[in-house]
Amino acid sequence: MPLSPRSISRSTIRRLSGYLRVVEGLERNGVATVSSRELSRRAGTSAPQVRKDLSLFGSFGKRGLGYPVDGLRAALTRILGVDRDWRVALVGAGRIGAALHAYPHFRDRGFRIVTIIDSDPAKIGTRWEGTEIRTVDDLEQILSEESIDMVILAVPAEPAPELARRVARAGVGAVLNFAPARLELPDDVIVNEVNLARELEILSFSLSRRSGDEAAPDREWR
Amino acid sequence: MPLSPRSISRSTIRRLSGYLRVVEGLERNGVATVSSRELSRRAGTSAPQVRKDLSLFGSFGKRGLGYPVDGLRAALTRILGVDRDWRVALVGAGRIGAALHAYPHFRDRGFRIVTIIDSDPAKIGTRWEGTEIRTVDDLEQILSEESIDMVILAVPAEPAPELARRVARAGVGAVLNFAPARLELPDDVIVNEVNLARELEILSFSLSRRSGDEAAPDREWR
DNA sequence: GATTGTGAATTATTTCACAGCT
DNA sequence: AGCTGTGAAATAATTCACAATC
Numbered sequence: 001m002p003l004s005p006r007s008i009s010r011s012t013i014r015r016l017s018g019y020l021r022v023v024e025g026l027e028r029n030g031v032a033t034v035s036s037r038e039l040s041r042r043a044g045t046s047a048p049q050v051r052k053d054l055s056l057f058g059s060f061g062k063r064g065l066g067y068p069v070d071g072l073r074a075a076l077t078r079i080l081g082v083d084r085d086w087r088v089a090l091v092g093a094g095r096i097g098a099a100l101h102a103y104p105h106f107r108d109r110g111f112r113i114v115t116i117i118d119s120d121p122a123k124i125g126t127r128w129e130g131t132e133i134r135t136v137d138d139l140e141q142i143l144s145e146e147s148i149d150m151v152i153l154a155v156p157a158e159p160a161p162e163l164a165r166r167v168a169r170a171g172v173g174a175v176l177n178f179a180p181a182r183l184e185l186p187d188d189v190i191v192n193e194v195n196l197a198r199e200l201e202i203l204s205f206s207l208s209r210r211s212g213d214e215a216a217p218d219r220e221w222r
Numbered sequence: 223m224p225l226s227p228r229s230i231s232r233s234t235i236r237r238l239s240g241y242l243r244v245v246e247g248l249e250r251n252g253v254a255t256v257s258s259r260e261l262s263r264r265a266g267t268s269a270p271q272v273r274k275d276l277s278l279f280g281s282f283g284k285r286g287l288g289y290p291v292d293g294l295r296a297a298l299t300r301i302l303g304v305d306r307d308w309r310v311a312l313v314g315a316g317r318i319g320a321a322l323h324a325y326p327h328f329r330d331r332g333f334r335i336v337t338i339i340d341s342d343p344a345k346i347g348t349r350w351e352g353t354e355i356r357t358v359d360d361l362e363q364i365l366s367e368e369s370i371d372m373v374i375l376a377v378p379a380e381p382a383p384e385l386a387r388r389v390a391r392a393g394v395g396a397v398l399n400f401a402p403a404r405l406e407l408p409d410d411v412i413v414n415e416v417n418l419a420r421e422l423e424i425l426s427f428s429l430s431r432r433s434g435d436e437a438a439p440d441r442e443w444r
Numbered sequence: 445g446a447t448t449g450t451g452a453a454t455t456a457t458t459t460c461a462c463a464g465c466t
Numbered sequence: 467a468g469c470t471g472t473g474a475a476a477t478a479a480t481t482c483a484c485a486a487t488c
Contacts, residue, residue, distance in 0.1 A: 009479075013427050017420040021402065035447065044404050047447095048481055055449055063448040064488035080423050081430030088422075099321040105402060105419040111426075150425050173432065174425040180243065180327060182266050190428045192421050197327040198239040199414050200310075201302050203372050203396040204333075205235050206412045208303030210395065231457075257469065269469095270459055277471055285470045286466040 012053050013080075018043040019050065020076040026069050035066035085110040087147055089172075091163060092154035093118035093133050096178055100152055101128055115146050119159075139163070143170040150174040157181040164191075234275050235302075240265040241272065242298040248291050257288040307332040309369055311394075313385060314376035315340035315355050318400055322374055323350055337368050341381075361385070365392040372396040379403040386413075 022042040026034055036050040043050070054060055054067075060075050061067040077083045088106070090097050090113050100106070101113055116128060119136040126133050134142055143151070151167045153160060153175055160179035167175060174190040177183055180198075183191050244264040248256055258272040265272070276282055276289075282297050283289040299305045310328070312319050312335050322328070323335055338350060341358040348355050356364055365373070373389045375382060375397055382401035389397060396412040399405055402420075405413050 008427075010424065011479080013424050014420060016427075017417070017423045018404075020423075037447085042404070046481070048483095049479095051447090051449060052480075059449070061448050062488060063486065064446050066447065079427070081426035082423060086422075086426060086429075095321040095324050099317040100418065102317050103418060106422065109419050109423065111419070111422050149429060150422065152422075174429050176421055176425060182240075182264070190425055192424050194416065194418070194421055195239070196322065196325060196416070197331050197333075198236060199398055199416055200308075200328065200333050200372065200374075201239045201242075201304060201331065202232065202235050202414050203398060203412055204303035204308055205230075205238075205301070207308075207371060207396050233457080259469085268459070270461095271457095273469090273471060274458075281471070283470050284466060285464070286468050288469065 008056060012056065015043065015045055015049070015053050016076055016080060018045070019053070020073065020080060020082075023069055023073045023076060027073055031069050033066040033068055034072070036061070039067070082109050085112050086149045088113045088150045088152060089115045089117060089143055089146065089148040090152050090154065091117045091136070091139070091167070092152075092178075093120070093123050093128070094154060097152075097154040098128070100154060100178075101131075111150070113152070115142055115148065117142060119155075136163070139166050140170040143167065143172055148172050150176065152176045152178070153183075154178045230278060234278065237265065237267055237271070237275050238298055238302060240267070241275070242295065242302060242304075245291055245295045245298060249295055253291050255284075255288040255290055256294070258283070261289070304331050307334050308371045310335045310372045310374060311337045311339060311365055311368065311370040312374050312376065313339045313358070313361070313389070314374075314400075315342070315345050315350070316376060319374075319376040320350070322376060322400075323353075333372070335374070337364055337370070339364060341377075358385070361388050362392040365389065365394055370394050372398065374398045374400070375405075376400045 019039060022039055023034065036047040040047045040050045057079050058075065060072050088111050090101055093116050097116070097118075101116065106113065113131065116131050116133045117136050117139055118124065118133050123133045124135045149172070151172050151174070153164060153167070155163060157180045160177065160181040161183055164175055164177065164183040164185055168185045168189045173188070175183065175185070175192070177191060177193045178196070180195050185191055241261060244261060245256065258269040262269045262272045279301050280297065282294050310333050312323055315338050319338070319340075323338065328335065335353065338353050338355045339358050339361055340346065340355050345355045346357045371394070373394050373396070375386060375389070377385060379402045382399065382403040383405055386397055386399065386405040386407055390407045390411045395410070397405065397407070397414070399413060399415045400418070402417050405415075407413055
């Protein structure tokens with residue numbers, strides 16, 4: 001029963017998030033307990049994997065019975081740090097920014113977009129659902145004054161690395177980057193990347209080797 | 223020099239996509255060759271990793287010199303299957319759908335959104351940049367008539383699993399799922415999930431264990 | 445009888461280190 | 467001398483299997 005396991009892999013965190021989603025669904029349906037087998041089925045992994053993942057953080061189940069749904073939901077919420085609200089700044093008020101700003105599941109999870117920042121003079125001063133769009137010129141000041149915990153960076157690739165550096169310098173500890181550019185930030189800033197084109201490339205890769213590629217000579221690639 | 227390596231991990235594919243992005247940038251800057259060291263630095267991985275990843279598909283470099291940028295770009299484009307156009311259907315014309323439809327990097331990569339499908343009667347018949355929004359009632363017929371290769375599923379969680387089944391039944395081989403729901407599809411359909419809330423949860427998890435958690439007793443989670 | 449929690453075994457992935465070209 | 471390509475070694479992740487518990 002490790003209190004703070006030394007290091008948790010990103011895959012494990014992803015799965016924990018999946019378990020939380022499943023367990024919330026079960027709770028809404030009034031299910032009282034769930035076995036690792038059932039949970040794994042619904043989360044798309046294996047039962048031993050579920051038990052191993054959870055055991056990294058404590059002992060939440062009862063042998064012979066399974067896991068209490070409410071207790072597990074509470075534990076996962078706490079482990080993932082979503083038992084509190086987080087102050088989020090949206091940097092970039094383009095189309096992706098707009099979609100993210102309106103995304104209901106962020107709010108449901110306690111991710112509160114409390115400020116929006118953009119560089120387009122036509123947008124500065126306008127409001128999205130009551131939240132004013134402010135100028136990127138004041139980036140550092142806004143992030144610091146608003147006690148921002150995380151930044152969602154939804155800007156084009158070109159300005160992204162420099163903006164990310166400014167965000168980091170303002171003391172923000174975590175960045176979710178939607179720009180197709182690699183951010184080089186100090187180790188104490190957590191960066192998570194979402195590259196939308198890459199997700200389609202994975203499909204394209206897999207589809208490509210489906211049919212007729214068995215005999216492709218590698219000479220073709222010089 | 224394996225022609226069609228048996229199985230390639232998802233991590234490897236992700237990295238290949240990263241190498242392609244880097245190499246395209248180098249090419250635009252007129253760089254002729256790149257070493258595994260330089261490439262790894264720019265892609266955020268290690269030099270042996272780059273060499274291992276590439277060697278899974280062939281031998282693209284020259285000892286003593288490095289990799290020719292143009293040849294490597296061509297090879298990666300081919301490996302990832304983005305040396306051709308793909309016919310993509312967007313299912314779900316909400317805000318996320320709108321952002322994805324306008325996303326320039328999809329088109330740049332040959333992912334052509336040739337049809338848009340929604341369930342909202344108010345949207346059916348209207349057009350986005352010339353592409354008509356069609357009714358989900360005709361989903362199967364549209365996907366088949368339009369020879370759709372991939373579907374981007376940008377709908378709420380509730381209808382997602384059933385819609386995905388219909389997409390699969392229509393013979394589409396790949397789905398990029400933005401709905402926070404797990405899709406259960408036959409093994410011959412490739413599914414890739416993007417869960418936006420999860421990406422913030424990863425940040426939240428990491429931020430949470432930054433400070434003051436060393437002594438948290440696990441009793442608190444019962 | 446069912447199911448967890450967990451060390452041990454297995455499998456997968458990454459890194460090392462060096463022979464072989466340029 | 468510099469750098470790739472790759473088997474071998476090391477590390478990480480997953481699965482197994484079973485004692486402990488309900």
